[in-house]
Amino acid sequence: MASEQVKVVTFWASPYGLRAEFALTAKGVPYQRLLEVDHWHNKSKILVESNPIPVLLHNGKPLPESLLIIEYVDEVWPSPDGKHLLPPDPYDRAMARFWFDFAEKKLNKALKSILFKKGDVQNAAVEEALRCISTLEGVLEKASSSKDAPFFGGDHIGMVDCVLGPFSLWFPAYEIIGDFKFELQEKYPHMHTWYQALRTSSVAACIPDSDKLLEFILGLRKVLCRE
Amino acid sequence: MSHSDVKVLSSWRSLFGVRVLIALKAKGVEYEFIDEPDLGNKSKLLLESNPVHKKIPVLIHKGKPICESLIIVQYIDETWPSQHDKGSFLPQDPYERALVRFWADYVDKKVYEGCILILKNIEGELMEQGRSVVRESMVALDGALRDVFSPGPYFGGDQINLVDIALASYLCLIETMETLGNFKVLDESTCPHLCAWVKAVVQYPGVKEGLATAPSQKLLESICSMRKTIFGLTE
Numbered sequence: 001m002a003s004e005q006v007k008v009v010t011f012w013a014s015p016y017g018l019r020a021e022f023a024l025t026a027k028g029v030p031y032q033r034l035l036e037v038d039h040w041h042n043k044s045k046i047l048v049e050s051n052p053i054p055v056l057l058h059n060g061k062p063l064p065e066s067l068l069i070i071e072y073v074d075e076v077w078p079s080p081d082g083k084h085l086l087p088p089d090p091y092d093r094a095m096a097r098f099w100f101d102f103a104e105k106k107l108n109k110a111l112k113s114i115l116f117k118k119g120d121v122q123n124a125a126v127e128e129a130l131r132c133i134s135t136l137e138g139v140l141e142k143a144s145s146s147k148d149a150p151f152f153g154g155d156h157i158g159m160v161d162c163v164l165g166p167f168s169l170w171f172p173a174y175e176i177i178g179d180f181k182f183e184l185q186e187k188y189p190h191m192h193t194w195y196q197a198l199r200t201s202s203v204a205a206c207i208p209d210s211d212k213l214l215e216f217i218l219g220l221r222k223v224l225c226r227e
Numbered sequence: 228m229s230h231s232d233v234k235v236l237s238s239w240r241s242l243f244g245v246r247v248l249i250a251l252k253a254k255g256v257e258y259e260f261i262d263e264p265d266l267g268n269k270s271k272l273l274l275e276s277n278p279v280h281k282k283i284p285v286l287i288h289k290g291k292p293i294c295e296s297l298i299i300v301q302y303i304d305e306t307w308p309s310q311h312d313k314g315s316f317l318p319q320d321p322y323e324r325a326l327v328r329f330w331a332d333y334v335d336k337k338v339y340e341g342c343i344l345i346l347k348n349i350e351g352e353l354m355e356q357g358r359s360v361v362r363e364s365m366v367a368l369d370g371a372l373r374d375v376f377s378p379g380p381y382f383g384g385d386q387i388n389l390v391d392i393a394l395a396s397y398l399c400l401i402e403t404m405e406t407l408g409n410f411k412v413l414d415e416s417t418c419p420h421l422c423a424w425v426k427a428v429v430q431y432p433g434v435k436e437g438l439a440t441a442p443s444q445k446l447l448e449s450i451c452s453m454r455k456t457i458f459g460l461t462e
Contacts, residue, residue, distance in 0.1 A: 058322075061322055063322065063325050064329075065329060065332075068325045068328055068329055069325075071324075071325065071328065072321050072322065072324070072325045075321040075324065076321045090302050090305040090306045091288075091291055091293070091302070093301075093302070093305065094293045094298050094299070094301070094302040095293075097295070097298045097301070098279075098293075098294055098295060098298055101295055101298065102279060135279060
């Protein structure tokens with residue numbers, strides 16, 4: 001399939017866009033990035049909240065929503081060496097769906113609160129985020145994750161990794177904004193191994209420069225705090 | 228497969244549970260219903276089966292728990308073959324599958340949002356917001372039936388799909404929403420396709436039986452009682 005038929009409309013710092021890129025990269029699908037202009041800075045909170053990317057364009061057909069894109073990518077393209085983003089067994093699939101739903105609805109929601117809120121609400125969000133990390137640590141521990149199989153997908157990137165991975169890039173920024181530490185290495189060793197493994201895996205090529213990203217997120221926080 | 232292999236841990240009041248029952252009945256799968264009567268005092272089984280969210284429904288298949296209603300429905304679809312020459316709850320084509328997931332997710336977000344505002348409030352700004360969200364979501368879903376999922380009558384065409392199951396569960400709640408919100412949820416002039424959908428889907432094998440487990444009037448009485456005792460609302 002020619003690469004010009006697969007495009008991702010995204011913004012360089014968007015973790016949602018990166019989910020789509022992780023999925024395509026993990027499946028070995030060549031694609032073209034169409035970068036949206038940065039209109040987040042100096043704009044209102046409403047725009048930040050309603051940013052409608054990513055969009056996957058496959059043979060001209062548009063598909064929004066990062067979670068839908070990941071499943072679509074898994075269903076359309078064959079998995080190299082049987083490395084599916086979602087496992088083939090129905091029970092394992094249901095478990096993977098449960099955990100990416102958890103990552104999106106619980107952890108991501110808490111992380112967003114850290115970014116958008118202040119004071120007690122922010123503090124509560126920090127506690128909730130750490131509880132979620134602890135839960136996910138338990139998932140990896142139960143799956144006997146190791147250096148050879150560090151991902152939620154086991155020895156390869158799966159859907160949960162695609163959903164959670166991009167948001168983990170924002171962890172250093174959340175620590176500064178929320179004035180806390182995740183302490184992955186000290187308290188959540190499986191999550192720490194996972195965090196490191198992502199950065200040396202095939203999807204590492206998609207990851208933006210960490211200094212640039214940090215600067216962007218701290219700037220975004222300033223915009224949000226003005227309102 | 229003995230029906231004790233398949234257990235549903237839920238409450239008759241749970242619309243999310245109704246979705247699971249609809250899916251099982253549509254597939255002709257026998258199951259054992261385990262009642263969770265008091266969510267203020269959760270059972271050991273629930274806490275063990277769903278330690279993360281502690282919510283119903285939970286499907287327990289051969290001892291293994293599956294949680295979250297739409298995840299359960301997809302699991303049911305992938306595990307059991309369909310009956311009566313019907314296909315699966317999701318189409319074969321990946322793009323169409325994505326559209327079905329999009330709209331099922333829309334029901335879960337928007338319709339739910341509107342419902343909760345109506346159920347948890349008395350007349351005022353939040354109630355008006357609830358009515359508005361419900362009306363808008365009905366119009367949007369009507370448009371989807373007309374443009375995305377035509378010719379219907381179901382979102383799955385001539386059979387039900389994930390969107391039909393997600394939305395059909397809310398039919399049990401229409402009487403409650405209309406009574407508490409003092410409005411008409413489905414207007415023939417703005418949602419003609421959805422109105423036709425309602426007439427068709429309530430007769431669909433599996434849906435009819437699933438909806439019958441949560442009778443409208445009984446649900447209204449139960450919710451009115453909960454509004455007083457749990458939310459402290461006075462009508």
